[in-house]
Amino acid sequence: MITTSLLPNGDVLITFMIDDVRPVSVVGDFNDWDPHCDPFVEELDGRRYVTVSVPADTVTCFRYLADTGEDGGEFYDDPAADRLEPNGFGQTHGVLDKSLRSDAVHRNHDDSQVAPLKESPSVSV
Numbered sequence: 001m002i003t004t005s006l007l008p009n010g011d012v013l014i015t016f017m018i019d020d021v022r023p024v025s026v027v028g029d030f031n032d033w034d035p036h037c038d039p040f041v042e043e044l045d046g047r048r049y050v051t052v053s054v055p056a057d058t059v060t061c062f063r064y065l066a067d068t069g070e071d072g073g074e075f076y077d078d079p080a081a082d083r084l085e086p087n088g089f090g091q092t093h094g095v096l097d098k099s100l101r102s103d104a105v106h107r108n109h110d111d112s113q114v115a116p117l118k119e120s121p122s123v124s125v
Helices: none
Strands: 002-006 011-018 024-028 048-055 060-066 074-076 083-086 092-096 105-107 113-116
Touching: 011 060, 024 048
Parallel strands: none
Antiparallel strands: 002 011, 011 048, 024 060, 060 074, 060 092, 083 092, 105 113
């Protein structure tokens, strides 16, 4: 599942959620495809997630990398991406572009439109 929300600074917060129990990271052009930058963490209810922020109105490519302990890992795609495209290495990667528009509609895991992206309220400290 992938959800997005518009931040007050104009970036989009992307939350990736998976059911995979292996150690997994999200890799993409937002973290220079570094598997150590954005590992999934487990919530108290057992769901695993990671969040990243990217500028609104951009395009970002990503994949998941599961640690298999053998040959370094297994890449796989998320069908909840806006689209999949060839990655130049004989496989594909996910692309987020429609979801990152500042006027985009929030996407739920079943691809239903939930609500227009709204700026997250700022918190005073």
